[in-house]
Amino acid sequence: MKEIxxxxxxxxxxxxxDQRKLxxxxxxxxxxxxxxxxxxxxxxxxxxxxAIGAAAAYGALLAxxxxxxxxxxxxxxxxxxxxxxxxxxRPTAVNLMWAIKRMRSLLKQYAQESVSQLVERIEAExxxxxxxxxxxxxxxxxxxxxxxxxxxxxxTHCNTGALATVGIGTALGVVRQAFRSGKDIFVYADETRPRxxxxxxxxxxxxxxxxxxxxxADSVAATLIRDGKIDVILVGADRIATNGDTANKIGTFMLSxxxxxxxxPFYIVAPTTxxxxxxxxxxxxxxxxxxxxxxxxxxxxxxxxxxxxxxxxAFDVTPHQNxxxxxxxKGIIRAPFHENIPPLKGEE
Numbered sequence: 001m002k003e004i005x006x007x008x009x010x011x012x013x014x015x016x017x018d019q020r021k022l023x024x025x026x027x028x029x030x031x032x033x034x035x036x037x038x039x040x041x042x043x044x045x046x047x048x049x050x051a052i053g054a055a056a057a058y059g060a061l062l063a064x065x066x067x068x069x070x071x072x073x074x075x076x077x078x079x080x081x082x083x084x085x086x087x088x089x090r091p092t093a094v095n096l097m098w099a100i101k102r103m104r105s106l107l108k109q110y111a112q113e114s115v116s117q118l119v120e121r122i123e124a125e126x127x128x129x130x131x132x133x134x135x136x137x138x139x140x141x142x143x144x145x146x147x148x149x150x151x152x153x154x155x156t157h158c159n160t161g162a163l164a165t166v167g168i169g170t171a172l173g174v175v176r177q178a179f180r181s182g183k184d185i186f187v188y189a190d191e192t193r194p195r196x197x198x199x200x201x202x203x204x205x206x207x208x209x210x211x212x213x214x215x216x217a218d219s220v221a222a223t224l225i226r227d228g229k230i231d232v233i234l235v236g237a238d239r240i241a242t243n244g245d246t247a248n249k250i251g252t253f254m255l256s257x258x259x260x261x262x263x264x265p266f267y268i269v270a271p272t273t274x275x276x277x278x279x280x281x282x283x284x285x286x287x288x289x290x291x292x293x294x295x296x297x298x299x300x301x302x303x304x305x306x307x308x309x310x311x312x313x314a315f316d317v318t319p320h321q322n323x324x325x326x327x328x329x330k331g332i333i334r335a336p337f338h339e340n341i342p343p344l345k346g347e348e
Contacts, residue, residue, distance in 0.1 A: 048164020245282025
């Protein structure tokens, strides 16, 4: 089986699966400039917190290559300008800011080196981010597999697979590891309105892998949970505060309330890079609001009356009280999160 590769840097060009086109077409979106990377992140050619972080890292590399022939002061000024723009391309996914912070720290740490040396270091750093994410995904998958019972029925939300990372995935990576270990599992995938990442992307990944699954409308999840047909819920994260409050795709909070009511284990699966150690609780998380057309149109075709007002937050925040555990590459973090998460900062 061929692995899904969401993005890959080859010979000065960042290749991405254009996730706007799936599942009807599998096309490659080519980024030859950092501005094209900025567009790709904003327009959701690439999405998913870890994948966005990797894309931003290669955006920094493309900027460095663009300005490599400039005098060093100009190079550094242009790099800061491009990093600032990339940093603002999406406001909620902390992996984006984390990747840009790494590039800024690198430029500061090796400020005495030549421009060509700095470009080489930026490329090595971007490659290291990808390699680390691939390894982290496997480790998270193994930790997560330990909580998946035999013959488990799993509910997922949005897309948390290879398309959202540069590895096997976060929450869907756990599903993959459980399936590959021989467990007889079944997956219900929420469609995830309004962009239908569960329907377009997760369902596609599950079929590519051959994992038994059904696609459901978001509103079906409550009935399945109430009727005892879900054994565990696995979701991803775009930002986690140090008390465990977690921002993820809109609809996650609703699932967490249902899970708590009906005592279904509810796990976040995310690398520690998704933890914002400077944020103490979820009220501080900036929630991105997206275009009204995502709600009023599908594929450019109107599905609502023209002129209707729309509220379209891309994410919501699940309070830590609703979370059974946070599966990371360091292990499974459990309550009290405000005590067990902060020590991880020293392991960055």
